[in-house]
Each structure stands twice: as C-alpha cells, then as structure tokens.
Amino acid sequence: MSTTSxxxxxxxxxxxxxxREALPRYSHLCSPKKFTQPQLFACxxxxxxxxxxxxxxxxxxxxxxxxxxxxxxxxxxxxxxx
Numbered sequence: 001m002s003t004t005s006x007x008x009x010x011x012x013x014x015x016x017x018x019x020r021e022a023l024p025r026y027s028h029l030c031s032p033k034k035f036t037q038p039q040l041f042a043c044x045x046x047x048x049x050x051x052x053x054x055x056x057x058x059x060x061x062x063x064x065x066x067x068x069x070x071x072x073x074x075x076x077x078x079x080x081x082x
Contacts, residue, residue, distance in 0.1 A: 008049060015045035
C-alpha cells in the first residue's frame with residue numbers, strides 16, 4: 001500500500017529510512033566521511049519532491065539549516081557578566 005505526503009519532513013524521513021536499509025553507509029572505504037549515502041539519497045528525493053534543480057535544493061537546505069541554527073542557538077556566556 002502506498003501513501004503520499006505533502007510534508008517535506010515526512011518525505012525526507014521516509015527517504016532516509018529507505019536509504020539506510022538499501023544503501024551502504026559510505027560509497028567507499030576511503031571516501032570522505034562528510035555525508036552518508038542515505039543522507040544524499042534523501043536530498044535527491046527532496047529535490048524531486050520540490051521539482052527543483054541541484055542549486056535550488058541546496059539553497060533550500062542551507063536556508064532551513066541556517067534557520068534551525070538561529071532558532072536553537074544558545075547564548076554564549078560573556079566574560080564581562082558578573
């Protein structure tokens with residue numbers, strides 16, 4: 001039974017789960033360990049979900065990541081505070 005979703009979050013999570021089951025963690029033993037194959041697969045699924053190109057999806061992912069960092073940023077302690 002297949003279901004559809006309009007939520008990018010749900011689509012990304014399902015794609016990540018499927019990628020973890022079907023793909024190796026890294027493409028090669030000596031490959032750079034920046035992103036796992038399942039993470040890259042989820043990005044490709046989101047690219048198709050939004051019907052955009054590579055630049056478009058990278059812009060969206062950067063904007064979302066930047067906003068999350070802003071929302072969850074902790075206030076750094078100041079050495080001037082008493």
